[in-house]
Amino acid sequence: MKKAVVFDNSGTLIERYRVIKDVLNGNLFTDINSLDLIDAADALALVVLQFNTNKLLDLDQNTLISGVIREYNIDFDVSFSTNPISKAEVKEIIDNEKSATIADITDGFDILRDKVPNMELCNGSALIVDMDLGVIAYTITSAGKFFPKVFETIETLKSRGIEIFIASGDRKGAINRLANLLDIPEDNAFGTVSTRGKCEVVSILKDSGYKVMMVGDGINDLLAFKNADVSVLTIEQQEEISPKVMDKTDHIIEDIFEVTMIDF
Incomplete structure (x- = not known):
């Protein structure tokens, strides 16, 4: 799959x-x-x-x-x-x-x-x-600025044949630039998407035959978490996390590279 x-x-x-x-x-x-x-x-x-x-x-x-x-x-x-x-x-x-x-x-x-x-x-x-x-x-x-192990994480996932997407509420131009820096196709980068929009990205991928992991850090990722096959909450930002999110995720990680250690 x-x-x-x-x-x-x-x-x-x-x-x-x-x-x-x-x-x-x-x-x-x-x-x-x-x-x-x-x-x-x-x-x-x-x-x-x-x-x-x-x-x-x-x-x-x-x-x-x-x-x-x-x-x-x-x-x-x-x-x-x-x-x-x-x-x-x-x-x-x-x-x-x-x-x-x-x-x-x-x-x-x-x-x-x-x-x-x-x-x-x-x-x-x-x-x-x-x-x-x-x-x-x-x-x-x-x-x-990038968290320390972002590039290593992306390259490790790519080496396993896993396709990378970005779905963010941030400015579209900034998300396209981010995709370029990470060598991700701009077609895989979705900027200024709402909470529901992130969920729709997950749905489109699942309907296209993908098994989907969603990785996020906040309440605006909650619907996508619920819709994904596997949800991962990262707390590397070290900010207080809403209990609404903490209770609705499959995995909680402190370092983005831990994503590569989750089997899905």
């Missing part, structure tokens, strides 16, 4: 560093899990901007994020929410948002540069939109 391993990206292949800014009070946080923040509420949506965040530094920092999205026709996707939220609903709020500025995104750059000096890999930005209040409640800026 054909075999496939589907990897999440941020927190699974990439050691992520993020800065979350509370737009209302201006506070910056580096120790909050954005997915847990959203999961604890009923009306928040994680919105990933399909845009090279570094370009924002060339613009007036007081410019409204909503204005930049309109002027440059920046696409976005809803990556995670606890309740079904359409892109059209989010667009209506963003089009009329009058408080969040570019500075709310770029304020976290210096913190990220200390953690990831080149700030290139999976560099991106996202918004957390409060659908009830109709505002951009938080901004997220992120960057990352």
